[in-house]
Amino acid sequence: MKIGELAKAADTPVETIRYYERAGLLPETARTESNYRIYGEAQRDRLLFIRRCRRLDMTLDEIRLLLRFKDSPDENCAQVNELIDAHIGHVSVRIKELENLERQLKTLRQTCREARESRQCGILNGLSASQESGPLMGRTTTDD
Amino acid sequence: MKIGELAKAADTPVETIRYYERAGLLPETARTESNYRIYGEAQRDRLLFIRRCRRLDMTLDEIRLLLRFKDSPDENCAQVNELIDAHIGHVSVRIKELENLERQLKTLRQTCREARESRQCGILNGLSASQESGPLMGRTTTDD
DNA sequence: CATTGACTCTATAGCAGCTACGGAGTTTTT
DNA sequence: AAAAACTCCGTAGCTGCTATAGAGTCAATG
Numbered sequence: 001m002k003i004g005e006l007a008k009a010a011d012t013p014v015e016t017i018r019y020y021e022r023a024g025l026l027p028e029t030a031r032t033e034s035n036y037r038i039y040g041e042a043q044r045d046r047l048l049f050i051r052r053c054r055r056l057d058m059t060l061d062e063i064r065l066l067l068r069f070k071d072s073p074d075e076n077c078a079q080v081n082e083l084i085d086a087h088i089g090h091v092s093v094r095i096k097e098l099e100n101l102e103r104q105l106k107t108l109r110q111t112c113r114e115a116r117e118s119r120q121c122g123i124l125n126g127l128s129a130s131q132e133s134g135p136l137m138g139r140t141t142t143d144d
Numbered sequence: 145m146k147i148g149e150l151a152k153a154a155d156t157p158v159e160t161i162r163y164y165e166r167a168g169l170l171p172e173t174a175r176t177e178s179n180y181r182i183y184g185e186a187q188r189d190r191l192l193f194i195r196r197c198r199r200l201d202m203t204l205d206e207i208r209l210l211l212r213f214k215d216s217p218d219e220n221c222a223q224v225n226e227l228i229d230a231h232i233g234h235v236s237v238r239i240k241e242l243e244n245l246e247r248q249l250k251t252l253r254q255t256c257r258e259a260r261e262s263r264q265c266g267i268l269n270g271l272s273a274s275q276e277s278g279p280l281m282g283r284t285t286t287d288d
Numbered sequence: 289c290a291t292t293g294a295c296t297c298t299a300t301a302g303c304a305g306c307t308a309c310g311g312a313g314t315t316t317t318t
Numbered sequence: 319a320a321a322a323a324c325t326c327c328g329t330a331g332c333t334g335c336t337a338t339a340g341a342g343t344c345a346a347t348g
Contacts, residue, residue: 004324014325015307023305034314036325045272052271056252057245060305066268073263080267081256088249091242098239101201105232108200112225119217123224124210127196128189148295158296159336167334178343180296204334 006039010047017047023060025050025067058087150183154191161191167204169194169211202231 007014020026026046030038049070053063062083069080111122118124151158164170170190174182193214197207206227213224255266262268 002325013307016305018327019306032314034325036314049272054305056249057242066271069262069265070268070272073261075262076259077256077262077265077268078259080262080265081253081259084249084253084267088246088253091246091249095239095242095246098201098235098242102232102235102239105200105228105235109225109228109232112221115220115222115225117217118213118219118221118224121213121221121224123228124214124221127210128193128214146296157336160334162297163335176343178296179298180343198334 001039001044003037003039006044006047009044010051012047012051020047020050025060025063056087057091062087145183145188147181147183150188150191153188154195156191156195164191164194169204169207200231201235206231 001009003014003017006012007017010017017026021028026043029043032038046067049067050063053066058066065083066080069075069077108123108126111126112124145153147158147161150156151161154161161170165172170187173187176182190211193211194207197210202210209227210224213219213221252267252270255270256268
């Protein structure tokens, strides 16, 4: 199949497929006389694999590693397990960070519940650092 | 103060300060005869404001908007409130996405609890898409 | 007073992971 | 035969920095 068909089959923009080739995730493939790329099922499966990993938010580097293991089925997969564990670790750290953030933002939002002049806006004032102590906890101006 | 001192005062790399200037977040500032940037307290506060926002994961575009309101204290701050609400929305969406991801990754991880040959690795096989149905739920090879 | 070291300047390139051009050639459809 | 749709390549853009290179400036030391 040609690149456009592959693009459809894997729901991936054509540009991205070429990008993956350049990035070394997809091998350089056969070409027609007129220099069009031609793909087979194996390549499509490989691309689907990549996309699946991307949907799990893996980096291209991580995916490269996984592909190496796929390409050498005799090797021991311990590193794959490690990678996934590490990835899970990153994700859960990020979740905690974002939950923290969410809490801070909501607290901040409380400081200006209604529209008013910017100079009195609790949010702007809250962001106008003075003490770097708590996570924006020190209330400044409030509605109540 | 010179840029290096400001950098210390706001715990921000010198390069980043210059970057913020180029990006229009910090105004072009006065210079010494020898073309060194000179900053006052106002600029330092502005930088601290920016950094505080960044720690809340706001984009530079969002921060630019907030700065506009800070710069015109007479205006109504409704848009500030909107921005924060929208930002909270983004963050909580992202949290949900990541929680989903975490669940998927953990499920995937279960499919290969011990090291073995790559060809038998439940993770690699699980990622080797076949049906795009569930969130990687279809168990393939398992340890038990 | 000369030299070293720390600082500053600008301009430019790099990171990730694409996305979007522009301009040319090819293939398919009408 | 002409038009539409596809493909090619190279390059530039996005975000928010970070890291060079090469030059100039300033403070402290020998």
